[in-house]
Amino acid sequence: MKRILYILALLILPFTALSQEVATRPQCPVFTAVEFEGGGSRLIDTYLTPYSYSGWNIGLNVELMQALKPDNYNWVWQQLIGLNYGSTRLSISGAGLTIHGGANYSFAMMHRSNTPIDGLQLYYGGNISLMGEGLENYHGGNNPISVKADISLGFTGMAVYSFALGKLPITARYQLTLPVVGVFAQPEYAESYYEVWLGNYNNFLHCGTWANRFDIDNRITIDLHMGTWALRMGYHNRINTTYENNNRYQLVLHNFTIGFAGDILSLDYKKSNRPIVRALYNLP
Protein backbone atom coordinates (compact mmCIF):
# COMPACT_ATOMS: atom_id res chain seq x y z
CA MET A 1 0.00 0.00 0.00
CA LYS A 2 2.80 2.39 1.00
CA ARG A 3 4.57 1.61 -2.22
CA ILE A 4 1.48 2.55 -4.22
CA LEU A 5 1.08 5.85 -2.39
CA TYR A 6 4.74 6.60 -2.97
CA ILE A 7 4.37 5.99 -6.69
CA LEU A 8 1.23 8.14 -6.82
CA ALA A 9 3.06 10.93 -5.00
CA LEU A 10 5.91 10.73 -7.50
CA LEU A 11 3.45 10.97 -10.35
CA ILE A 12 1.45 13.87 -8.93
CA LEU A 13 4.22 16.06 -7.49
CA PRO A 14 5.78 17.19 -10.76
CA PHE A 15 2.36 18.28 -12.03
CA THR A 16 1.74 20.23 -8.84
CA ALA A 17 4.98 22.08 -9.28
CA LEU A 18 4.24 22.63 -12.94
CA SER A 19 0.74 23.91 -12.30
CA GLN A 20 2.10 26.39 -9.76
CA GLU A 21 4.46 27.69 -12.42
CA VAL A 22 1.72 27.71 -15.06
CA ALA A 23 -0.58 29.65 -12.76
CA THR A 24 1.76 32.61 -12.94
CA ARG A 25 2.25 32.43 -16.68
CA PRO A 26 -0.05 34.25 -19.17
CA GLN A 27 -2.55 32.12 -20.89
CA CYS A 28 -2.08 32.05 -24.70
CA PRO A 29 -5.25 30.72 -26.25
CA VAL A 30 -5.18 29.13 -29.68
CA PHE A 31 -7.09 31.43 -31.98
CA THR A 32 -9.26 29.32 -34.25
CA ALA A 33 -11.33 30.29 -37.26
CA VAL A 34 -13.35 28.17 -39.63
CA GLU A 35 -14.39 29.76 -42.90
CA PHE A 36 -16.59 28.63 -45.73
CA GLU A 37 -15.94 30.41 -48.96
CA GLY A 38 -17.53 30.61 -52.36
CA GLY A 39 -17.12 32.67 -55.46
CA GLY A 40 -15.67 32.67 -58.91
CA SER A 41 -12.64 31.04 -60.41
CA ARG A 42 -10.79 31.56 -63.64
CA LEU A 43 -8.05 29.30 -64.89
CA ILE A 44 -5.88 28.60 -67.84
CA ASP A 45 -3.55 25.65 -68.22
CA THR A 46 -2.10 25.43 -71.69
CA TYR A 47 -1.02 21.83 -71.01
CA LEU A 48 -4.73 20.99 -71.10
CA THR A 49 -5.96 23.58 -73.59
CA PRO A 50 -4.68 27.03 -74.59
CA TYR A 51 -7.83 28.96 -73.62
CA SER A 52 -9.16 30.27 -70.34
CA TYR A 53 -12.02 28.78 -68.35
CA SER A 54 -14.21 30.44 -65.77
CA GLY A 55 -16.79 29.23 -63.30
CA TRP A 56 -17.50 28.78 -59.62
CA ASN A 57 -15.48 27.65 -56.69
CA ILE A 58 -16.09 26.71 -53.07
CA GLY A 59 -13.73 26.11 -50.21
CA LEU A 60 -13.15 25.50 -46.55
CA ASN A 61 -10.39 27.15 -44.53
CA VAL A 62 -9.18 26.66 -41.01
CA GLU A 63 -6.93 29.22 -39.36
CA LEU A 64 -4.99 28.72 -36.15
CA MET A 65 -2.86 31.30 -34.35
CA GLN A 66 -1.13 31.50 -31.03
CA ALA A 67 1.15 33.98 -29.28
CA LEU A 68 4.60 32.78 -28.24
CA LYS A 69 6.67 33.69 -25.20
CA PRO A 70 9.79 35.27 -26.79
CA ASP A 71 9.98 39.03 -26.98
CA ASN A 72 7.22 39.54 -24.47
CA TYR A 73 4.69 37.46 -26.42
CA ASN A 74 5.06 39.53 -29.55
CA TRP A 75 5.74 36.54 -31.78
CA VAL A 76 2.84 34.52 -33.13
CA TRP A 77 2.58 31.43 -35.22
CA GLN A 78 -0.19 30.98 -37.73
CA GLN A 79 -1.34 27.88 -39.56
CA LEU A 80 -3.74 27.99 -42.49
CA ILE A 81 -5.30 24.87 -43.92
CA GLY A 82 -7.50 25.13 -46.99
CA LEU A 83 -9.48 22.93 -49.31
CA ASN A 84 -11.05 24.13 -52.54
CA TYR A 85 -13.07 22.73 -55.43
CA GLY A 86 -14.33 24.42 -58.55
CA SER A 87 -15.94 23.83 -61.89
CA THR A 88 -15.21 25.93 -64.95
CA ARG A 89 -16.15 26.18 -68.61
CA LEU A 90 -14.52 27.84 -71.59
CA SER A 91 -14.82 31.56 -70.96
CA ILE A 92 -15.58 32.41 -74.56
CA SER A 93 -18.32 29.88 -75.30
CA GLY A 94 -19.40 28.21 -72.04
CA ALA A 95 -18.54 24.85 -73.60
CA GLY A 96 -16.03 22.29 -72.36
CA LEU A 97 -15.53 21.46 -68.72
CA THR A 98 -12.53 21.65 -66.44
CA ILE A 99 -12.83 20.93 -62.75
CA HIS A 100 -10.16 21.78 -60.23
CA GLY A 101 -9.60 20.95 -56.62
CA GLY A 102 -6.79 21.18 -54.17
CA ALA A 103 -5.45 21.55 -50.70
CA ASN A 104 -2.97 23.95 -49.21
CA TYR A 105 -1.21 24.39 -45.92
CA SER A 106 0.99 27.16 -44.64
CA PHE A 107 2.88 27.80 -41.45
CA ALA A 108 3.97 31.34 -40.63
CA MET A 109 5.96 32.97 -37.87
CA MET A 110 5.18 36.66 -37.46
CA HIS A 111 6.32 39.45 -35.21
CA ARG A 112 3.73 41.99 -34.19
CA SER A 113 4.20 45.67 -33.50
CA ASN A 114 1.95 48.34 -32.19
CA THR A 115 1.58 51.52 -34.19
CA PRO A 116 0.85 55.10 -33.20
CA ILE A 117 -2.64 54.53 -34.55
CA ASP A 118 -4.76 53.32 -31.70
CA GLY A 119 -6.01 49.80 -32.33
CA LEU A 120 -3.77 49.14 -35.32
CA GLN A 121 -1.19 46.39 -35.11
CA LEU A 122 1.14 45.17 -37.79
CA TYR A 123 2.37 41.60 -38.15
CA TYR A 124 5.18 40.54 -40.46
CA GLY A 125 7.29 37.45 -40.95
CA GLY A 126 8.00 34.46 -43.08
CA ASN A 127 6.05 31.41 -44.02
CA ILE A 128 6.40 28.00 -45.59
CA SER A 129 3.57 26.74 -47.72
CA LEU A 130 2.59 23.53 -49.44
CA MET A 131 0.05 23.46 -52.21
CA GLY A 132 -1.44 20.68 -54.30
CA GLU A 133 -3.97 21.29 -57.04
CA GLY A 134 -5.42 18.92 -59.61
CA LEU A 135 -7.21 19.89 -62.81
CA GLU A 136 -9.24 17.60 -65.00
CA ASN A 137 -10.42 18.56 -68.45
CA TYR A 138 -13.17 16.31 -69.74
CA HIS A 139 -11.88 16.31 -73.31
CA GLY A 140 -10.17 12.92 -72.90
CA GLY A 141 -6.89 12.08 -74.65
CA ASN A 142 -3.64 11.48 -72.83
CA ASN A 143 -3.60 14.94 -71.26
CA PRO A 144 -6.90 15.09 -69.35
CA ILE A 145 -5.24 15.81 -66.03
CA SER A 146 -2.76 18.36 -64.84
CA VAL A 147 -1.29 18.15 -61.37
CA LYS A 148 0.27 21.07 -59.54
CA ALA A 149 2.42 20.57 -56.49
CA ASP A 150 4.51 23.22 -54.88
CA ILE A 151 6.45 23.94 -51.71
CA SER A 152 7.67 27.47 -51.13
CA LEU A 153 9.11 29.99 -48.71
CA GLY A 154 7.89 33.53 -48.64
CA PHE A 155 6.79 36.62 -46.79
CA THR A 156 3.57 37.28 -45.03
CA GLY A 157 2.28 40.33 -43.30
CA MET A 158 -0.97 41.65 -41.95
CA ALA A 159 -2.55 44.78 -40.62
CA VAL A 160 -5.07 44.25 -37.83
CA TYR A 161 -7.34 47.05 -36.72
CA SER A 162 -9.55 46.71 -33.67
CA PHE A 163 -12.38 49.18 -33.14
CA ALA A 164 -15.96 49.32 -31.92
CA LEU A 165 -19.11 50.09 -33.78
CA GLY A 166 -21.39 51.25 -31.02
CA LYS A 167 -21.02 48.49 -28.46
CA LEU A 168 -19.97 45.92 -31.02
CA PRO A 169 -16.22 45.20 -30.98
CA ILE A 170 -14.86 44.55 -34.44
CA THR A 171 -11.50 43.26 -35.64
CA ALA A 172 -10.64 43.97 -39.24
CA ARG A 173 -7.64 42.42 -40.89
CA TYR A 174 -5.84 42.42 -44.20
CA GLN A 175 -3.23 39.71 -44.78
CA LEU A 176 -0.92 39.35 -47.75
CA THR A 177 1.09 36.21 -48.35
CA LEU A 178 3.73 36.18 -51.01
CA PRO A 179 5.77 33.06 -51.76
CA VAL A 180 9.23 33.93 -53.04
CA VAL A 181 11.19 30.76 -53.73
CA GLY A 182 10.22 27.13 -53.86
CA VAL A 183 9.94 23.99 -55.88
CA PHE A 184 7.07 22.99 -58.13
CA ALA A 185 6.26 20.13 -60.48
CA GLN A 186 5.41 20.61 -64.16
CA PRO A 187 5.89 18.11 -67.02
CA GLU A 188 7.35 19.33 -70.29
CA TYR A 189 5.29 21.03 -73.00
CA ALA A 190 3.43 17.95 -74.28
CA GLU A 191 4.92 15.25 -72.10
CA SER A 192 2.34 12.74 -70.97
CA TYR A 193 2.05 11.67 -67.35
CA TYR A 194 2.43 8.17 -68.81
CA GLU A 195 5.99 9.07 -69.78
CA VAL A 196 6.60 10.52 -66.32
CA TRP A 197 5.20 7.28 -64.87
CA LEU A 198 7.65 5.35 -67.04
CA GLY A 199 10.38 7.16 -65.12
CA ASN A 200 11.24 10.20 -67.22
CA TYR A 201 11.51 12.88 -64.53
CA ASN A 202 13.84 15.06 -66.61
CA ASN A 203 12.87 18.69 -66.24
CA PHE A 204 9.85 17.76 -64.11
CA LEU A 205 10.76 19.58 -60.89
CA HIS A 206 11.56 23.27 -61.12
CA CYS A 207 12.98 25.86 -58.81
CA GLY A 208 10.22 28.42 -58.50
CA THR A 209 11.10 32.12 -58.39
CA TRP A 210 9.29 35.20 -59.57
CA ALA A 211 10.86 34.54 -62.98
CA ASN A 212 8.72 31.46 -63.57
CA ARG A 213 6.12 31.46 -60.83
CA PHE A 214 4.09 34.10 -59.10
CA ASP A 215 1.62 33.35 -56.35
CA ILE A 216 -0.18 35.80 -54.13
CA ASP A 217 -2.81 35.41 -51.47
CA ASN A 218 -4.93 38.29 -50.17
CA ARG A 219 -7.32 37.89 -47.27
CA ILE A 220 -9.61 40.47 -45.75
CA THR A 221 -11.56 39.42 -42.66
CA ILE A 222 -13.96 41.28 -40.45
CA ASP A 223 -14.73 39.63 -37.14
CA LEU A 224 -17.86 40.83 -35.32
CA HIS A 225 -17.37 39.86 -31.69
CA MET A 226 -20.08 38.20 -29.68
CA GLY A 227 -18.49 37.31 -26.38
CA THR A 228 -15.30 35.36 -26.86
CA TRP A 229 -16.39 34.19 -30.31
CA ALA A 230 -16.95 36.17 -33.45
CA LEU A 231 -18.87 36.00 -36.69
CA ARG A 232 -16.37 36.25 -39.49
CA MET A 233 -17.03 37.71 -42.93
CA GLY A 234 -14.49 38.46 -45.54
CA TYR A 235 -12.95 38.20 -48.96
CA HIS A 236 -10.21 35.86 -50.13
CA ASN A 237 -8.29 36.21 -53.34
CA ARG A 238 -5.69 33.69 -54.48
CA ILE A 239 -3.59 33.71 -57.63
CA ASN A 240 -1.26 30.90 -58.65
CA THR A 241 0.79 31.31 -61.79
CA THR A 242 3.55 29.28 -63.42
CA TYR A 243 5.34 29.77 -66.70
CA GLU A 244 7.55 26.78 -67.42
CA ASN A 245 8.36 24.44 -70.30
CA ASN A 246 6.40 26.68 -72.67
CA ASN A 247 3.29 25.97 -70.62
CA ARG A 248 1.32 28.58 -68.75
CA TYR A 249 -0.86 27.88 -65.75
CA GLN A 250 -2.90 30.39 -63.83
CA LEU A 251 -5.66 29.93 -61.28
CA VAL A 252 -7.46 32.99 -59.93
CA LEU A 253 -9.97 32.62 -57.13
CA HIS A 254 -12.20 35.40 -55.81
CA ASN A 255 -14.19 34.23 -52.83
CA PHE A 256 -16.45 35.68 -50.21
CA THR A 257 -16.04 34.01 -46.86
CA ILE A 258 -18.23 33.49 -43.86
CA GLY A 259 -17.45 31.63 -40.71
CA PHE A 260 -16.76 31.86 -37.04
CA ALA A 261 -13.66 32.60 -35.05
CA GLY A 262 -12.50 32.82 -31.49
CA ASP A 263 -9.91 32.05 -28.88
CA ILE A 264 -10.02 28.62 -27.34
CA LEU A 265 -9.65 29.25 -23.61
CA SER A 266 -9.77 26.86 -20.71
CA LEU A 267 -13.21 26.77 -19.09
CA ASP A 268 -11.98 28.29 -15.81
CA TYR A 269 -9.95 31.09 -17.39
CA LYS A 270 -11.94 33.75 -15.49
CA LYS A 271 -11.25 32.10 -12.14
CA SER A 272 -7.58 31.51 -12.79
CA ASN A 273 -6.78 35.23 -12.88
CA ARG A 274 -4.01 34.53 -15.37
CA PRO A 275 -3.46 37.26 -17.92
CA ILE A 276 -4.52 36.38 -21.42
CA VAL A 277 -2.28 37.09 -24.40
CA ARG A 278 -4.31 36.76 -27.56
CA ALA A 279 -2.74 36.22 -30.97
CA LEU A 280 -5.14 38.35 -33.01
CA TYR A 281 -7.85 39.98 -30.96
CA ASN A 282 -7.51 43.02 -28.79
CA LEU A 283 -10.09 42.01 -26.20
CA PRO A 284 -10.09 42.22 -22.42
Next chain:
Amino acid sequence: MKSHSLLYIIAIVLMAQLQACYVNDDLKLENDAHTNFDALWNIVDQHYCFFEYKGVDWDSVYNHYAPRISNDMGAQSFFNLCGEMLATLQDGHVNLSSAFGSTYYWKWFQDYPVNYDERIIHENYLQFDYYMAGGITYKKLRDNIGYIHYDSFNSSISPTTLDYILAHFTTCDGLIIDVRNNGGGSLNNVEVIASRFITEPILAGYILHKTGPAHSDISEPYPFYFNPTMEHILYGKSVVVLTNRHTFSAANNFVQVMKSLPQVTIIGDKTGGGSGLPFTYNLPNGWNIRLSASPILDAEGNDTEWGIEPDIKVDMASDAQQTGHDAILDCAIEHLIQSTH
Protein backbone atom coordinates in the same frame (compact mmCIF):
# COMPACT_ATOMS: atom_id res chain seq x y z
CA MET B 1 8.73 53.58 -33.40
CA LYS B 2 6.74 56.00 -35.50
CA SER B 3 9.17 55.76 -38.41
CA HIS B 4 9.14 51.95 -38.16
CA SER B 5 5.38 51.86 -38.37
CA LEU B 6 5.42 54.09 -41.39
CA LEU B 7 7.91 51.74 -43.03
CA TYR B 8 5.70 48.77 -42.29
CA ILE B 9 2.68 50.48 -43.80
CA ILE B 10 4.65 51.46 -46.88
CA ALA B 11 5.95 47.88 -47.18
CA ILE B 12 2.46 46.41 -46.99
CA VAL B 13 1.12 48.90 -49.52
CA LEU B 14 4.00 48.10 -51.87
CA MET B 15 3.47 44.37 -51.46
CA ALA B 16 -0.19 44.84 -52.26
CA GLN B 17 0.89 46.46 -55.52
CA LEU B 18 2.49 43.13 -56.44
CA GLN B 19 -0.98 42.19 -57.53
CA ALA B 20 0.03 44.04 -60.66
CA CYS B 21 2.51 41.22 -61.37
CA TYR B 22 -0.50 39.11 -62.20
CA VAL B 23 -0.58 39.13 -65.98
CA ASN B 24 -3.84 38.69 -67.76
CA ASP B 25 -2.62 37.79 -71.22
CA ASP B 26 -5.61 35.72 -72.28
CA LEU B 27 -6.27 35.91 -75.95
CA LYS B 28 -9.18 38.10 -76.88
CA LEU B 29 -11.34 35.85 -78.98
CA GLU B 30 -14.54 35.99 -80.97
CA ASN B 31 -16.33 32.68 -81.22
CA ASP B 32 -16.63 32.67 -85.01
CA ALA B 33 -15.41 30.46 -87.83
CA HIS B 34 -12.23 32.42 -88.48
CA THR B 35 -11.21 32.36 -84.82
CA ASN B 36 -11.92 28.67 -84.47
CA PHE B 37 -10.14 27.84 -87.71
CA ASP B 38 -7.06 29.78 -86.61
CA ALA B 39 -7.26 28.13 -83.18
CA LEU B 40 -7.43 24.69 -84.77
CA TRP B 41 -4.56 25.39 -87.14
CA ASN B 42 -2.41 26.84 -84.33
CA ILE B 43 -3.04 23.99 -81.90
CA VAL B 44 -2.05 21.47 -84.54
CA ASP B 45 0.91 23.63 -85.60
CA GLN B 46 2.23 23.82 -82.06
CA HIS B 47 1.49 20.31 -80.81
CA TYR B 48 1.48 17.81 -83.69
CA CYS B 49 4.67 15.72 -83.59
CA PHE B 50 5.01 14.20 -87.09
CA PHE B 51 5.33 17.26 -89.38
CA GLU B 52 8.98 16.62 -90.14
CA TYR B 53 8.64 12.82 -90.25
CA LYS B 54 5.80 13.07 -92.76
CA GLY B 55 7.10 16.09 -94.62
CA VAL B 56 3.85 18.02 -94.25
CA ASP B 57 4.07 21.75 -95.08
CA TRP B 58 1.50 23.02 -92.59
CA ASP B 59 1.86 26.66 -93.67
CA SER B 60 0.85 25.81 -97.21
CA VAL B 61 -2.08 23.83 -95.81
CA TYR B 62 -3.20 27.02 -94.07
CA ASN B 63 -2.81 29.04 -97.26
CA HIS B 64 -4.94 26.50 -99.08
CA TYR B 65 -7.79 26.26 -96.59
CA ALA B 66 -7.95 29.64 -94.81
CA PRO B 67 -9.40 31.52 -97.83
CA ARG B 68 -12.27 29.01 -97.89
CA ILE B 69 -13.39 29.96 -94.38
CA SER B 70 -16.11 32.53 -93.87
CA ASN B 71 -17.96 33.53 -90.75
CA ASP B 72 -21.35 32.95 -92.34
CA MET B 73 -20.72 29.32 -93.27
CA GLY B 74 -22.78 26.71 -91.41
CA ALA B 75 -21.30 24.69 -88.54
CA GLN B 76 -21.41 21.45 -90.51
CA SER B 77 -19.70 22.95 -93.59
CA PHE B 78 -17.05 24.45 -91.35
CA PHE B 79 -16.63 21.11 -89.59
CA ASN B 80 -16.27 19.22 -92.88
CA LEU B 81 -13.72 21.70 -94.21
CA CYS B 82 -11.66 21.39 -91.03
CA GLY B 83 -11.84 17.61 -91.35
CA GLU B 84 -10.57 17.88 -94.91
CA MET B 85 -7.68 20.00 -93.74
CA LEU B 86 -6.79 17.55 -90.95
CA ALA B 87 -6.78 14.66 -93.42
CA THR B 88 -3.62 16.14 -94.95
CA LEU B 89 -1.82 14.83 -91.85
CA GLN B 90 -2.68 11.23 -92.86
CA ASP B 91 -3.03 10.23 -89.25
CA GLY B 92 -5.70 7.98 -87.74
CA HIS B 93 -5.08 9.62 -84.38
CA VAL B 94 -6.21 13.04 -85.62
CA ASN B 95 -9.90 13.72 -85.05
CA LEU B 96 -12.04 16.78 -84.68
CA SER B 97 -15.01 16.07 -82.41
CA SER B 98 -18.17 18.11 -82.11
CA ALA B 99 -21.59 17.50 -80.61
CA PHE B 100 -22.79 16.19 -83.96
CA GLY B 101 -19.88 13.98 -84.98
CA SER B 102 -16.19 13.40 -85.42
CA THR B 103 -13.91 13.59 -88.41
CA TYR B 104 -11.78 10.56 -89.15
CA TYR B 105 -8.96 9.73 -91.47
CA TRP B 106 -9.64 6.18 -92.62
CA LYS B 107 -7.23 5.74 -95.47
CA TRP B 108 -4.69 3.98 -93.30
CA PHE B 109 -6.82 0.84 -93.65
CA GLN B 110 -9.40 1.63 -96.36
CA ASP B 111 -6.97 1.04 -99.21
CA TYR B 112 -5.98 -2.41 -97.91
CA PRO B 113 -7.67 -5.83 -97.70
CA VAL B 114 -9.85 -6.33 -94.62
CA ASN B 115 -8.05 -9.57 -93.75
CA TYR B 116 -10.36 -10.46 -90.91
CA ASP B 117 -13.77 -12.08 -90.72
CA GLU B 118 -14.99 -12.75 -87.21
CA ARG B 119 -17.84 -14.94 -88.42
CA ILE B 120 -15.47 -17.35 -90.18
CA ILE B 121 -13.35 -17.72 -87.04
CA HIS B 122 -16.29 -18.16 -84.70
CA GLU B 123 -18.05 -20.62 -86.98
CA ASN B 124 -15.23 -22.68 -88.48
CA TYR B 125 -12.43 -22.48 -85.95
CA LEU B 126 -14.15 -21.91 -82.61
CA GLN B 127 -17.42 -23.68 -83.52
CA PHE B 128 -19.23 -21.01 -81.48
CA ASP B 129 -17.82 -22.65 -78.39
CA TYR B 130 -15.19 -20.59 -76.61
CA TYR B 131 -14.36 -18.72 -73.43
CA MET B 132 -14.49 -14.95 -73.03
CA ALA B 133 -12.78 -13.06 -70.22
CA GLY B 134 -11.34 -9.57 -69.85
CA GLY B 135 -12.05 -8.72 -73.47
CA ILE B 136 -10.26 -11.89 -74.64
CA THR B 137 -11.88 -14.69 -76.64
CA TYR B 138 -9.91 -17.94 -76.36
CA LYS B 139 -9.97 -21.62 -77.17
CA LYS B 140 -7.72 -24.60 -77.96
CA LEU B 141 -7.84 -25.14 -81.70
CA ARG B 142 -7.15 -28.33 -83.64
CA ASP B 143 -3.60 -29.68 -83.59
CA ASN B 144 -3.18 -28.54 -79.98
CA ILE B 145 -2.72 -24.86 -80.81
CA GLY B 146 -4.03 -22.15 -78.46
CA TYR B 147 -5.95 -19.19 -79.86
CA ILE B 148 -6.57 -15.78 -78.29
CA HIS B 149 -8.38 -12.88 -79.88
CA TYR B 150 -8.06 -9.52 -78.14
CA ASP B 151 -10.17 -6.90 -79.86
CA SER B 152 -9.32 -3.78 -77.86
CA PHE B 153 -6.56 -2.67 -75.53
CA ASN B 154 -9.24 -0.63 -73.78
CA SER B 155 -10.48 -3.89 -72.24
CA SER B 156 -8.59 -4.24 -69.01
CA ILE B 157 -7.51 -7.71 -68.13
CA SER B 158 -6.61 -8.71 -64.60
CA PRO B 159 -3.45 -10.69 -63.84
CA THR B 160 -5.60 -13.48 -62.41
CA THR B 161 -7.68 -13.75 -65.58
CA LEU B 162 -4.53 -13.82 -67.65
CA ASP B 163 -3.17 -16.58 -65.40
CA TYR B 164 -6.28 -18.68 -66.06
CA ILE B 165 -6.05 -18.10 -69.80
CA LEU B 166 -2.36 -18.95 -70.05
CA ALA B 167 -2.79 -21.96 -67.73
CA HIS B 168 -5.43 -23.20 -70.18
CA PHE B 169 -2.76 -23.27 -72.88
CA THR B 170 0.22 -24.71 -70.95
CA THR B 171 -0.14 -28.08 -72.70
CA CYS B 172 -0.52 -26.50 -76.16
CA ASP B 173 2.35 -26.63 -78.62
CA GLY B 174 2.03 -22.97 -79.48
CA LEU B 175 -0.17 -19.94 -79.08
CA ILE B 176 -1.79 -17.57 -81.57
CA ILE B 177 -2.57 -14.03 -80.41
CA ASP B 178 -4.94 -12.42 -82.87
CA VAL B 179 -4.92 -8.62 -82.68
CA ARG B 180 -6.51 -8.04 -86.07
CA ASN B 181 -9.11 -5.28 -85.94
CA ASN B 182 -7.71 -4.18 -82.61
CA GLY B 183 -7.83 -0.39 -82.79
CA GLY B 184 -5.72 0.17 -79.67
CA GLY B 185 -6.47 1.47 -76.20
CA SER B 186 -4.37 1.64 -73.07
CA LEU B 187 -0.61 1.19 -73.26
CA ASN B 188 -0.71 -0.27 -69.76
CA ASN B 189 -2.50 -3.31 -71.15
CA VAL B 190 0.28 -3.74 -73.70
CA GLU B 191 2.73 -4.27 -70.86
CA VAL B 192 0.30 -6.45 -68.90
CA ILE B 193 0.12 -8.94 -71.77
CA ALA B 194 3.59 -8.65 -73.33
CA SER B 195 5.27 -9.14 -69.96
CA ARG B 196 3.94 -12.73 -69.90
CA PHE B 197 6.18 -13.66 -72.83
CA ILE B 198 9.52 -12.51 -71.44
CA THR B 199 11.77 -13.96 -68.76
CA GLU B 200 14.06 -10.97 -68.31
CA PRO B 201 13.65 -7.21 -68.65
CA ILE B 202 13.57 -6.05 -72.26
CA LEU B 203 13.92 -2.69 -73.94
CA ALA B 204 10.33 -2.13 -75.11
CA GLY B 205 11.02 1.05 -77.06
CA TYR B 206 11.56 4.78 -76.74
CA ILE B 207 9.12 7.56 -76.05
CA LEU B 208 9.51 11.20 -77.10
CA HIS B 209 7.39 14.29 -76.69
CA LYS B 210 7.05 17.83 -77.91
CA THR B 211 9.10 20.24 -75.83
CA GLY B 212 7.84 23.44 -77.41
CA PRO B 213 5.70 24.91 -80.17
CA ALA B 214 8.23 24.64 -83.04
CA HIS B 215 7.94 21.58 -85.30
CA SER B 216 11.46 20.51 -84.38
CA ASP B 217 10.93 20.88 -80.62
CA ILE B 218 11.07 17.16 -79.84
CA SER B 219 12.71 15.61 -76.78
CA GLU B 220 15.50 13.05 -76.77
CA PRO B 221 14.19 9.46 -76.97
CA TYR B 222 13.57 8.07 -73.49
CA PRO B 223 14.01 4.27 -73.26
CA PHE B 224 11.41 2.26 -71.41
CA TYR B 225 11.52 -1.35 -70.35
CA PHE B 226 9.08 -4.17 -69.68
CA ASN B 227 9.75 -6.53 -66.81
CA PRO B 228 8.56 -10.15 -66.60
CA THR B 229 5.83 -10.83 -64.08
CA MET B 230 7.64 -13.69 -62.37
CA GLU B 231 4.91 -14.18 -59.77
CA HIS B 232 2.43 -14.99 -62.54
CA ILE B 233 2.24 -17.58 -65.29
CA LEU B 234 4.63 -16.97 -68.19
CA TYR B 235 4.34 -18.51 -71.64
CA GLY B 236 7.64 -19.61 -73.19
CA LYS B 237 6.61 -21.66 -76.24
CA SER B 238 6.27 -20.43 -79.82
CA VAL B 239 3.84 -17.59 -80.38
CA VAL B 240 2.32 -16.13 -83.53
CA VAL B 241 0.75 -12.68 -83.54
CA LEU B 242 -1.84 -12.08 -86.28
CA THR B 243 -2.12 -8.58 -87.74
CA ASN B 244 -4.03 -6.62 -90.34
CA ARG B 245 -4.18 -2.95 -91.27
CA HIS B 246 -6.75 -2.35 -88.58
CA THR B 247 -4.14 -3.27 -85.95
CA PHE B 248 -3.61 0.28 -84.78
CA SER B 249 -2.23 2.50 -82.01
CA ALA B 250 -1.66 0.52 -78.78
CA ALA B 251 -2.14 -2.72 -80.76
CA ASN B 252 0.58 -1.51 -83.14
CA ASN B 253 2.73 -0.89 -80.08
CA PHE B 254 2.02 -4.43 -78.84
CA VAL B 255 3.12 -5.89 -82.17
CA GLN B 256 6.22 -3.70 -82.09
CA VAL B 257 7.23 -5.17 -78.72
CA MET B 258 6.26 -8.77 -79.52
CA LYS B 259 8.16 -8.69 -82.81
CA SER B 260 11.40 -8.15 -80.91
CA LEU B 261 11.01 -11.46 -79.05
CA PRO B 262 12.79 -14.49 -80.57
CA GLN B 263 9.92 -16.96 -80.08
CA VAL B 264 7.35 -14.67 -81.72
CA THR B 265 6.40 -14.54 -85.42
CA ILE B 266 4.16 -11.86 -86.89
CA ILE B 267 1.84 -13.16 -89.60
CA GLY B 268 -0.75 -11.30 -91.68
CA ASP B 269 -0.75 -7.81 -93.15
CA LYS B 270 1.21 -4.70 -92.26
CA THR B 271 -0.22 -3.02 -89.17
CA GLY B 272 -2.02 0.32 -89.39
CA GLY B 273 0.59 2.22 -87.40
CA GLY B 274 -0.49 5.06 -85.15
CA SER B 275 2.62 5.30 -83.01
CA GLY B 276 1.94 8.79 -81.66
CA LEU B 277 0.41 9.08 -78.21
CA PRO B 278 -2.54 11.43 -78.78
CA PHE B 279 -3.26 14.60 -76.81
CA THR B 280 -6.59 16.46 -76.93
CA TYR B 281 -7.34 20.18 -76.78
CA ASN B 282 -10.51 22.27 -76.77
CA LEU B 283 -11.25 24.80 -79.47
CA PRO B 284 -12.86 28.07 -78.36
CA ASN B 285 -16.26 26.76 -79.50
CA GLY B 286 -15.90 23.63 -77.33
CA TRP B 287 -15.05 21.18 -80.10
CA ASN B 288 -12.11 18.89 -79.38
CA ILE B 289 -9.07 18.29 -81.53
CA ARG B 290 -7.13 15.08 -80.89
CA LEU B 291 -3.66 14.77 -82.40
CA SER B 292 -0.43 12.79 -82.11
CA ALA B 293 1.87 14.57 -79.67
CA SER B 294 4.30 11.99 -78.36
CA PRO B 295 5.91 9.44 -80.74
CA ILE B 296 6.81 5.96 -79.54
CA LEU B 297 9.70 4.24 -81.31
CA ASP B 298 10.53 0.54 -81.37
CA ALA B 299 13.55 -0.95 -79.60
CA GLU B 300 15.76 -0.21 -82.64
CA GLY B 301 14.67 3.43 -82.61
CA ASN B 302 12.43 3.13 -85.68
CA ASP B 303 9.20 5.06 -85.95
CA THR B 304 6.25 2.77 -86.68
CA GLU B 305 3.74 5.53 -87.48
CA TRP B 306 3.19 4.04 -90.95
CA GLY B 307 2.87 0.46 -89.61
CA ILE B 308 4.93 -2.68 -88.99
CA GLU B 309 5.68 -5.23 -91.69
CA PRO B 310 4.85 -8.82 -90.69
CA ASP B 311 7.47 -11.58 -90.72
CA ILE B 312 5.21 -13.59 -93.01
CA LYS B 313 2.92 -11.56 -95.27
CA VAL B 314 -0.41 -13.27 -95.90
CA ASP B 315 -3.71 -11.89 -97.17
CA MET B 316 -7.04 -13.64 -96.83
CA ALA B 317 -7.83 -14.97 -100.29
CA SER B 318 -11.41 -14.22 -101.24
CA ASP B 319 -12.05 -17.75 -102.61
CA ALA B 320 -10.74 -19.34 -99.40
CA GLN B 321 -12.90 -16.93 -97.47
CA GLN B 322 -15.95 -18.19 -99.37
CA THR B 323 -15.16 -21.74 -98.27
CA GLY B 324 -14.86 -20.63 -94.67
CA HIS B 325 -11.10 -20.39 -94.44
CA ASP B 326 -9.04 -17.74 -92.78
CA ALA B 327 -5.76 -17.95 -94.71
CA ILE B 328 -3.90 -15.91 -92.10
CA LEU B 329 -5.04 -18.13 -89.25
CA ASP B 330 -4.35 -21.27 -91.32
CA CYS B 331 -0.84 -20.03 -92.00
CA ALA B 332 -0.29 -19.38 -88.29
CA ILE B 333 -1.47 -22.88 -87.32
CA GLU B 334 0.76 -24.44 -89.98
CA HIS B 335 3.71 -22.32 -88.87
CA LEU B 336 3.34 -23.43 -85.27
CA ILE B 337 2.93 -27.11 -86.20
CA GLN B 338 6.08 -26.96 -88.27
CA SER B 339 8.06 -25.10 -85.68
CA THR B 340 7.21 -27.67 -82.99
CA HIS B 341 8.06 -30.72 -85.11
